[in-house]
Amino acid sequence: MRATPLVPPIKCQGIKTKLVGDIADLAGELPNGRWIEPFCGSGVVALSLQPKRALLCDTNVHIIRLYQEIQAHKLDAHSVRQYLVEHGDKLRTIGEDYFYEVRERFNQSPNSLDFLFLNRSCFNGVMRFNRSGKFNVPFCRKPERFAPAYVTKIVNQVLAVAKVLSVSDWEFRVADFKQALACAGADDFVYADPPYAGRHTDYFNGWSEQDEIDLADTLAGLPCRFILSTWHSNQFRTNQLIEQNWSAGDFHVFTKAHYYHVGAAEELRHPMLEALITNFGHERTDAVREGQQQFLFVEQPRAQYIS
Ligand SMILES: C[S@@+](CC[C@H](N)C(=O)[O-])C[C@H]1O[C@@H](n2cnc3c(N)ncnc32)[C@H](O)[C@@H]1O
Structure with a gap:
């Protein structure tokens, strides 16, 4: 059964x-141990697969503070609704200056509600921080941003997260990927989704x-199964690091075309071939996949890692 995405409150x-769905398909049975994500981002993958x-x-x-606070019930559907209604009203009345007031306040003294407000009302719904770690995305120019239906949608997303967390044994931790991966044991499963080298670089996403x-060296030495997400190619470029890092050893490269809806102009215009690299194989079970609308990942023969 393909996992349906549980849309998280942050983008x-x-x-x-x-x-x-593809990650769930490829991972197969959830591990007896822990599902480990060293780069959890919005959390959409774990929230959708819902490992115990x-x-x-x-x-x-x-990001980590927000999820820790939902987990600890410091932030819940009620407080989120109250906050978004109050500050959405101010945004409507004062206009974009209010967005910048909240941004300034957040950058002086960060808190999860302002973080949610900024993430859900900034341009393109992205998360970008300057070199000093200050949130620097401009306003999306819609003073009506927090209309009642939008507030309810966000509140429901927070509720859905709280529900998953209430029945799960999950730990959210601020950590570098090396610290996270050092925790992996034989029964765990690692899903690693690092920033793509040379793209989207900001304070939290510098990636060389x-x-x-x-990362490749650490993943290759893991005692458990892993999936690594990366990009394979687009119309202009091919990710040379795939061949460089993954052509030796028993690894598998699966690819699938994917359109991004946020990000740099090049990605908006052109499909990107995504790659999922694993240290385990995957048998196709076509019967299960019949009638599914989404394209599945296709394993790349070794000779075609680089097209
Ligand atoms: C591509 S995003 C992950 C997206 C996530 N899988 C999702 O679906 O929302 C990469 C994440 O890695 C984090 N990150 C960047 N460098 C890191 C590092 N050295 N160690 C751990 N996390 C890092 C960023 O803050 C960002 O949230």
Whole structure:
């Protein structure tokens, strides 16, 4: 059964809502141990697959704080609704200056409700921080942003997260990927979705070729199964790091075309071939897949890693 995405209350660059079904398919049975995500981002993958036990890490303290507060009931449907109605009203009355007031306040003294407000009313619904770690996305120019239906949608997303967390044994931790992966044992499963090298770079998303190599080395040495998300190619470029890092050893590369709806102009215009790299194979079970609308990932023969 393909997992249906549980849409989280926050959005981020490279969010994998559209790949959740494929990741679930490829992962197969959930692990006896923990589902580990060293780059949890919006959390959409874990929230949709709903493993019983999970370790979800990210260097972005604002994301982790938000989920920790939902988990601890410090932030719930009631407080989110109250906040969004009050501050949505101010945005409507004062206009975009109010967005910048909240942004300034958040950058002086970060808190989860302002973070949610900014993430859901900024341009393109992205999450970007400047070199000093300050949120710097401009306003989306819709003073009516927090209309009642939109507030209800966000409140329901928070409720859905709270519901999953109430029946799960999950830990959210601010950690670098190396610390997160050092926790992996033989019964765990790792889903790694790092920033794409050379794209979307900001305070929390600086990602170099060396990081990619370090990640590949760490993943290759894991005692458990893993899936690594990366990009394979678009019309203009091919990810040379796939061949460089993954052509030796028993790894598998699956690809699928995917359109991004947020991000740089190049990605908006052109499909990106996504890659999922694993240290385990995958048998096609076509009967299960019949009638499914989404394209499935296709395994790339080794010789065609680089097209
Ligand atoms: C592509 S996003 C993950 C998207 C996520 N899978 C989703 O569907 O929403 C990458 C995430 O990695 C985090 N990150 C960047 N560098 C990191 C590092 N060195 N260690 C851990 N997390 C990092 C970023 O803050 C960002 O949230």
